Amino acid sequence: MGASLAGAHPLPTVQVSSAMIAALMCQEAIKLLHGRAVPFGSALSWLGDIDHFDVLKLIRSPSCPTCAFPPRPVSEVRAGAADPVGQFLGVVGGGWRVHLPSPFVLRCGCRGCGASRAVARPMHRCTYADFACGACGTARFAHLTNVSFLDSAVDQALSGLPLSGLGVPRGALLFAERSEEVVLFELSNDCANISQLVEVTTCR
Secondary structure, eight states, X not given: OOOOSTTOOOOOOOXXXXXXXXXXXXXXXHHHHTTOOOOOSEEEEEETTTTEEEEEEOOOOTTOTTTOSSOOOEEEESOOTTSBHHHHHHHHOTTOEEEEEEEEEEEEEETTTOOEEEEEEEGGGOOHHHHSOTTTXXXXXXXXXXXXXXXXTXXXXXXXXXXXXXXXXXXXXXXXXETTEXXXXXXXXXXXXXXHHHHHHHHO
């Protein structure tokens, strides 16, 4: 229900924008589930106030680890997002540097007053409050200590955390490099579980 206007009765509203975008996302997901081709190369925007669709054509970047062409080789890893970091690195093997989806923030320090405190959260899950200094109340001069990749020298404090705790989603493709090798590691245990869930849901 919408907010009341000047004391009048509440006005009913329809969440048009969210419904429209959700419908488009579901359509793309159904295409993937049924093996239909989903073309690369465009970003679709909907301008609801004038009922207009705007399509932005994208160009593959040779340096992009995800959309580069030819695509990066994918190597299945018998692990999932719920597995500890140490176990995952053991399965992957030595020498690899596996990049996280976004930096994992260990600590936040204020350059203004010198105060410091633990954050222990992926960057994309942080808010202003996580970086605001409790002593002087500013985040402008915040100094972050973070981890951007996992390798054999990973902090022992992180080795027991699940990959999901570091911001890695289920079934993720993780960009990894070793010397001249570049590969995408796929969390195959998650992919198998997701496939089973889709099959059960479809059958019902």
